[in-house]
Amino acid sequence: MSSIVETATEMRRFRVEVPEEDLVELRRRIAATRWPEKEPVPDQSQGVQLAAIQALARYWQTEYDLGRLEARLNALPQFMTEIDWLDIHFIHVKSPHEHALPLVITHGWPGSVVEMLNVIGPLADPTAHGGSEEDAFHVVIPSMPGYGFSAKPDQTGWEVPHIARAWAELMARLGYTRYVAQGGDWGALVTEVMGAQAPEGLIGIHTNMPGALPPEISKVIASNVLGAGDPAPTDLSDEEQRVYDRLSFFFTKGIGYALEMGNRPQTLYGLADSPIALAAWMIDHDAWSLEDIQRAFVEEQPVGNLTRDEVLDNVTLYWLTNTGVSASRLYWENKLGFFDFKGVTVPTAVSIFPNEIYQASRAWAEQAYPNLIYFNEVDRGNHFAAWQEPDIFASEVRAGFRSLRGTNGSRHG
Amino acid sequence: MASTVETATEIRPFSVAVPEEALDDLRRRIEATQWPERETVADDSQGVPLATMQKLARHWATEYDWRRVEAKLNSLPQFITEIDGLDIHFIHVRSKHEDALPLIVNHGWPGSIIEQLKIIDPLVNPTAHGGSASDAFHLVIPSMPGYGFSGKPTSTGWGPERMGRAWDVLMKRLGYTRYVAQGGDWGAFVVDQMGLHAPAGLLAIHTNMPATVPADVDKASLAGEPPPDGLSAEERRAYEQLIRTYAQVEYARMMAARPQTLYAIADSPVGLAAWLLDHNDGDGQPAAAVAAALDRTASATGELTRDEILDNITLYWLTNTAVSASRLYREYKGGFFNAKGVSIPVAITVFPGEQYQAPRSWAKRAYPNLIYFNEVDKGGHFAAWEQPELFSGEIQAAFRSLH
Numbered sequence: 001m002s003s004i005v006e007t008a009t010e011m012r013r014f015r016v017e018v019p020e021e022d023l024v025e026l027r028r029r030i031a032a033t034r035w036p037e038k039e040p041v042p043d044q045s046q047g048v049q050l051a052a053i054q055a056l057a058r059y060w061q062t063e064y065d066l067g068r069l070e071a072r073l074n075a076l077p078q079f080m081t082e083i084d085w086l087d088i089h090f091i092h093v094k095s096p097h098e099h100a101l102p103l104v105i106t107h108g109w110p111g112s113v114v115e116m117l118n119v120i121g122p123l124a125d126p127t128a129h130g131g132s133e134e135d136a137f138h139v140v141i142p143s144m145p146g147y148g149f150s151a152k153p154d155q156t157g158w159e160v161p162h163i164a165r166a167w168a169e170l171m172a173r174l175g176y177t178r179y180v181a182q183g184g185d186w187g188a189l190v191t192e193v194m195g196a197q198a199p200e201g202l203i204g205i206h207t208n209m210p211g212a213l214p215p216e217i218s219k220v221i222a223s224n225v226l227g228a229g230d231p232a233p234t235d236l237s238d239e240e241q242r243v244y245d246r247l248s249f250f251f252t253k254g255i256g257y258a259l260e261m262g263n264r265p266q267t268l269y270g271l272a273d274s275p276i277a278l279a280a281w282m283i284d285h286d287a288w289s290l291e292d293i294q295r296a297f298v299e300e301q302p303v304g305n306l307t308r309d310e311v312l313d314n315v316t317l318y319w320l321t322n323t324g325v326s327a328s329r330l331y332w333e334n335k336l337g338f339f340d341f342k343g344v345t346v347p348t349a350v351s352i353f354p355n356e357i358y359q360a361s362r363a364w365a366e367q368a369y370p371n372l373i374y375f376n377e378v379d380r381g382n383h384f385a386a387w388q389e390p391d392i393f394a395s396e397v398r399a400g401f402r403s404l405r406g407t408n409g410s411r412h413g
Numbered sequence: 414m415a416s417t418v419e420t421a422t423e424i425r426p427f428s429v430a431v432p433e434e435a436l437d438d439l440r441r442r443i444e445a446t447q448w449p450e451r452e453t454v455a456d457d458s459q460g461v462p463l464a465t466m467q468k469l470a471r472h473w474a475t476e477y478d479w480r481r482v483e484a485k486l487n488s489l490p491q492f493i494t495e496i497d498g499l500d501i502h503f504i505h506v507r508s509k510h511e512d513a514l515p516l517i518v519n520h521g522w523p524g525s526i527i528e529q530l531k532i533i534d535p536l537v538n539p540t541a542h543g544g545s546a547s548d549a550f551h552l553v554i555p556s557m558p559g560y561g562f563s564g565k566p567t568s569t570g571w572g573p574e575r576m577g578r579a580w581d582v583l584m585k586r587l588g589y590t591r592y593v594a595q596g597g598d599w600g601a602f603v604v605d606q607m608g609l610h611a612p613a614g615l616l617a618i619h620t621n622m623p624a625t626v627p628a629d630v631d632k633a634s635l636a637g638e639p640p641p642d643g644l645s646a647e648e649r650r651a652y653e654q655l656i657r658t659y660a661q662v663e664y665a666r667m668m669a670a671r672p673q674t675l676y677a678i679a680d681s682p683v684g685l686a687a688w689l690l691d692h693n694d695g696d697g698q699p700a701a702a703v704a705a706a707l708d709r710t711a712s713a714t715g716e717l718t719r720d721e722i723l724d725n726i727t728l729y730w731l732t733n734t735a736v737s738a739s740r741l742y743r744e745y746k747g748g749f750f751n752a753k754g755v756s757i758p759v760a761i762t763v764f765p766g767e768q769y770q771a772p773r774s775w776a777k778r779a780y781p782n783l784i785y786f787n788e789v790d791k792g793g794h795f796a797a798w799e800q801p802e803l804f805s806g807e808i809q810a811a812f813r814s815l816h
Binding site: 033035036037038039040041044046047048049051053065152153155156222223224225226227230252253254255256257259260263264265266267268269270271272273274276277278279280281284313322324325326329332341408 | 446447448449450451452453454459460461462463466475566567568569631632633634635636637638659660661663664666667668669670671672673674675676677678679680681683684685686687688690691698733735736740742748812
């Protein structure tokens with residue numbers, strides 16, 4: 001029946017409205033936190049340090065403006081639409097430039113649309129941000145299923161390929177017949193799987209966390225997580241050896257949270273019940289970004305745009321939507337290697353950030369992406385590239401896709 | 414100075430006295446739990462199911478009585494003594510049979526001295542349990558550093574090896590110059606380390622989680638690779654059990670990497686309870702024996718009950734020791750079930766619900782001085798807690814030749 005079809009593809013305007021009592025309750029819980037003892041080491045080698053999380057708690061409870069998240073989001077056009085029986089929340093900012101290239105950006109864990117808020121202006125309205133009209137994008141930023149204001153799946157199956165297909169449906173539903181996709185973290189997996197699925201209209205992708213780890217190295221890393229398995233390859237270049245050492249450290253000492261979420265997401269009741277547990281679990285994503293975030297709270301010296309307010313906007317979003325556990329389930333659903341080749345066939349642009357979990361070499365990227373149209377190493381930025389370095393990120397995305405615009409490219413009208 | 418020495422080796426009586434407001438606060442927190450949505454599967458494959466946790470939380474907040482186990486603990490002689498700069502809490506029950514064999518029993522994670530309460534009387538007072546006076550033990554049950562009422566280490570280094578040395582100091586301080594040691598889970602690691610170190614006076618160890626796995630099988634099982642050729646059917650089964658176990662210990666890998674990040678288990682009673690419950694055994698994750706206990710309100714035969722599970726969880730909560738206990742995983746750098754090279758006399762009981770069933774062939778190689786090996790037909794990872802009578806009988810049989 002036509003009415004059902006209409007309902008299912010309807011786009012509803014969406015605004016965030018947080019009841020005041022939720023904010024009061026959040027403050028009450030932060031104030032009532034029961035702490036463990038201080039870590040017995042002078043560094044973050046056992047996890048988020050007590051002094052750092054207590055500084056975060058103090059700021060969150062007393063200084064942070066709990067209304068700012070709502071205000072920031074409601075300043076943007078937000079929508080809800082049902083795809084595969086699940087409500088998907090997204091920000092959709094059309095460029096004032098008619099011939100802008102449509103772009104879908106996917107966030108990751110422990111991220112959300114909050115990560116992307118500062119790149120919307122530069123991408124959608126480049127002329128107001130030192131760019132040119134030819135670099136403009138129509139920007140679509142969805143919340144992944146189980147994340148933020150998207151609905152929580154109540155059955156299994158929302159794994160990366162499913163999300164990738166949903167984004168193709170979303171872009172088609174928005175009337176975009178020629179578009180590009182971008183992502184980091186889970187967003188990189190979603191984007192690269194889109195690049196492998198190659199839906200009609202997807203003309204290229206950009207990734208800031210490339211799945212470009214050669215299979216023989218991936219295999220060694222994976223078999224070595226418990227200290228057994230094959231020895232490290234001996235034919236690596238110095239640069240590759242450095243990457244190998246970083247990944248080996250990450251997989252043996254840095255990825256416990258992901259393993260637990262991958263096996264037992266439901267057991268993480270603490271993420272739903274304790275704001276501080278949630279905050280600590282989220283900021284301990286990787287040693288390099290944790291260092292930056294701890295610095296923002298302890299020394300009040302943010303690195304780039306990763307400020308206390310930005311970090312807490314994101315944690316507060318998870319808390320208010322109670323999505324710590326539902327978001328964790330993506331790890332349980334996942335069957336893909338985080339950094340493995342995904343079989344991308346569409347044109348691919350890659351930006352390498354120096355404090356990402358690992359740095360893919362150009363040679364590896366050329367193996368992973370048969371149609372590599374752009375590869376660049378930048379000099380600043382960690383795993384949360386768009387969030388921490390919005391200007392660098394925006395200029396990378398512009399440069400990454402520039403060759404795809406062409407003369408008649410996006411000027412389809 | 415003599416007075417300093419006296420202080421350091423002093424043994425002070427200890428009793429548990431939890432303030433009423435701590436219990437009120439616990440109940441208030443349980444009742445105020447913010448829950449996640451239900452799991453998206455019909456089984457426990459995503460973790461402890463929501464319905465299980467909510468049912469347990471209801472009972473914990475409304476009917477569960479901590480004072481019952483507190484009284485039970487306080488009916489036992491408990492002490493604190495400082496060893497190696499840390500306060501060590503222990504239960505010490507002397508047998509009325511003067512020539513009883515001194516025995517130190519070491520608990521594990523996510524356990525505590527609560528695991529051992531039901532074996533005390535059968536071991537100390539065997540004649541009241543159908544045994545003979547010659548099977549009696551003087552029993553010492555310490556809380557590991559960072560666990561229960563023991564102190565929390567403020568610097569690194571308290572791994573199984575150091576704990577084993579501390580237990581030897583403890584036994585000698587108690588005047589026991591000839592003794593035996595027993596353990597499962599982390600307790601098994603500690604007694605293996607004691608066996609390796611072989612301090613004077615340690616006659617033998619008994620383990621219910623033996624480390625017997627040969628190097629090639631250990632490597633293959635850790636790397637997820639196929640087993641070496643030539644395994645017997647029994648060895649092949651053990652290899653497959655190890656593969657399964659390593660896929661169920663992600664909580665341990667988190668604790669081994671980032672214990673300090675687990676603020677959840679200090680701040681949320683339900684977060685703590687779920688984390689503790691989700692320890693596997695050979696029959697499931699959560700452990701089948703624990704899952705079954707959650708539906709058992711009373712037991713005439715000593716099987717685990719819901720309140721005993723809550724006794725242990727509540728002990729962790731009230732002492733706020735979940736994070737400090739987790740650090741043991743961070744401290745430990747060695748292998749899990751690989752043969753460690755213990756050469757003193759060793760006794761083994763293989764329980765069917767343990768992580769893996771150590772084959773006798775491996776046990777003989779791993780422990781060349783194997784004085785006892787028995788496979789029993791009931792009981793799992795929490796053997797002393799699940800099958801106290803059977804467990805006590807095993808300890809008696811295992812050490813009989815040493816009395």
